[in-house]
Amino acid sequence: MTATRDVDEVRRSMSPMERWYWVCDQISPLNVVARVHVRGACAPRDLDLAAEALVREHPLLRVAVDAEPDGSRPRFVGAASHRPSLRVVETEPSDVDRWVREVDDVELALSLDWRTGPLVRLVDVVRGRGTADECHDVILTVSHVIADGTTALELLRRLVELAAGAARLVSTRPALPPPEAMLPKRINGLPRAAHFVASVLADGVAAAVARPRRLTPATPVESRGRRTRLIRRELTAAQVAELADRCRRAGVTVHSALTAAMAIALAGTTSTRTRVTVGSPVDFRAELEPPVHPTDAGAYVATVPSHVQVAPAADLWTVARGAHRDLRRRKRFHQHLALVSLLRLMSPRSVAASARAVAMVDRVGPGNVCLSNIGRYDFPDRAGDWALSGAQFIADVSVSGYLVATVNTSHAALHWNFTYIEGAVSSERAEQFAERAVRALLSGLHHTGAGVRTATRG
Known part of the structure; x- marks a missing residue:
């Protein structure tokens, strides 16, 4: 070579x-x-x-x-x-x-x-x-x-x-090491790793005490039989502008508001204060040594859970502030990087040896209900003679959970795509969840005109 x-x-x-x-x-x-x-x-x-x-x-x-x-x-x-x-x-x-x-x-x-x-x-x-x-x-x-x-x-x-002929050809990029090889030394070092293990274990104990609500499958579906399906929702430019403004005034991020809306949808009609778990994939490109640019291919996200408190007749912004505090704390303690580091102890050697790990993820994994939000992504409006619009991304659920929402704001619209495991979540239940989440989000806005709605199933 x-x-x-x-x-x-x-x-x-x-x-x-x-x-x-x-x-x-x-x-x-x-x-x-x-x-x-x-x-x-x-x-x-x-x-x-x-x-x-x-x-x-x-x-x-x-x-x-x-x-x-x-x-x-x-x-x-x-x-x-x-x-x-x-x-x-x-x-x-x-x-x-x-x-x-x-x-x-x-x-x-x-x-x-x-x-x-x-x-x-x-x-x-x-x-x-x-x-x-x-x-x-x-x-x-x-x-x-x-x-x-x-x-x-x-x-x-x-x-x-x-x-479109709107970009120059470039020579090949250098091959990057795997993500784990670029983790900061303070993460991979043994004393620090022990601290993170203790942090994750403590969080697990706290979660066991709080017993946060998770999405339970209507019908158990074997991991090998799982089929991902898609439902789409979209917010208009006016709604996106007001959402960003309201989030600034409330002192939270758009991600926290979306998390709160999904938590309210998951909690449903509740007569008591409850906690629900919504996972958040955290992009750690900028924290690697050296940092990885977004234009470099690779998977650089790690999902951490947020145990979000929802009270009866919960106000969106109250729930969002709780979600914001929870995720900020986890980022401050670098739990996302700890999980990447700990995968060397947890990742199965092969499919044949994966049953235990898959069962654990199914039972307590952070992706049970997940919100993958990359925020504002400035996809160009034109390329050469072409007009471009509607750029968005969608993700398979696989064995990581039962429902994933992917979100990006491009071309002035917020694209909110829900994917779910067919059978484990009925199409009607998935539709209801998406509707409740959108309704909960819009409840915190004055401009509550319906978002563009598109849905499809095989």
């Missing part, structure tokens, strides 16, 4: 965090999906060439996975091809929600082929090809082993800019 190859290619054993995502994906798909609406003429060759250029830029997009016959010792090897698959779907001009069905029926249901790679694929949903109204919904699906929501949107942005 040459020195150049060492710098430009990822050829190493998976880290515990990567191995955990890979094991989960084999049990039930664990993808991250990003979509943007493109208005203008685009040929399949434009996307093909852009996808190849994107793969050349990112070492993690050029990998496949190899393992021992028993599924242990997984490692990154070279992908069989550096050309991601592109699936083109032609549909009627009136079928504006076809992209949603493609995500729901296909992209969330099928894992990437890790044996051959690359761990990314594309879909182009075309309406009105060859007419003045030609438009495309471009969908990028990437394995959570090598990507989180920020990565997926960054890759999609770069892909569209390359396809």
Whole structure:
């Protein structure tokens, strides 16, 4: 192996965090999906060439996975091809929600082929090809082993800019070490690690005493039989502007307000004060040594639980302030980094050895109900001659829990996508949860006009 190859290619054993995502994906798909609406003429060759250029830029997009016959010792090897698959779907001009069905029926249901790679694929949903109204919904699906929501949107942005001729080709980026190798020394060091273990254990004891409410499945669904489904909600530009203003005045973040809304929805009609658990994936790119830029591919989030107190007839802002304090405390104690470090003790060696870990996550894991919010993401409004809108991301649930909400604010709208495990959560229950969460959030605003509503199920 040459020195150049060492710098430009990822050829190493998976880290515990990567191995955990890979094991989960084999049990039930664990993808991250990003979509943007493109208005203008685009040929399949434009996307093909852009996808190849994107793969050349990112070492993690050029990998496949190899393992021992028993599924242990997984490692990154070279992908069989550096050309991601592109699936083109032609549909009627009136079928504006076809992209949603493609995500729901296909992209969330099928894992990437890790044996051959690359761990990314594309879909182009075309309406009105060859007419003045030609438009495309471009969908990028990437394995959570090598990507989180920020990565997926960054890759999609770069892909569209390359396809539109609005970006320069660049040489390949250097291959980065796994996330655990870049954790601050104070996290990986034994005395500090012991402190974090004690902190996590103490938090577990406190949670056991408080007995926070979790979402319980209506019907138990075996981990291998889990199927993720999608419901979409969206807030208008006026609602987003007022939400940001009200959050500033209340001294909380938008994430805390969204967490509070989901906690109120989870608590339902309650006659007593109760606590509910809502997980929050925390982006730790900036805390690594050296810091990792958002344009570098990889999965750099760790989910911590917030035990949010909800009183009868709870006021959104009171609940939001409690959620804000809880998450801020966990970040201050670096619980998210502690969990990444502790994965070296908890991550199963293979799917065959995963039953215990999966059962523990099912019972007490922080992702039971989860809010993955990347905040304001400035996806460009134009690329070359194309007008861009509706950029958003969606996530598989896999074995991490039962309901995940993904949120980003782009193109002046807040996209709030709910995914849930079919069967464990009925479609009616998922719809009701989404409606209650949106209603709880809007209850804290004066501008309460209904958000744009789109829902789909297979």
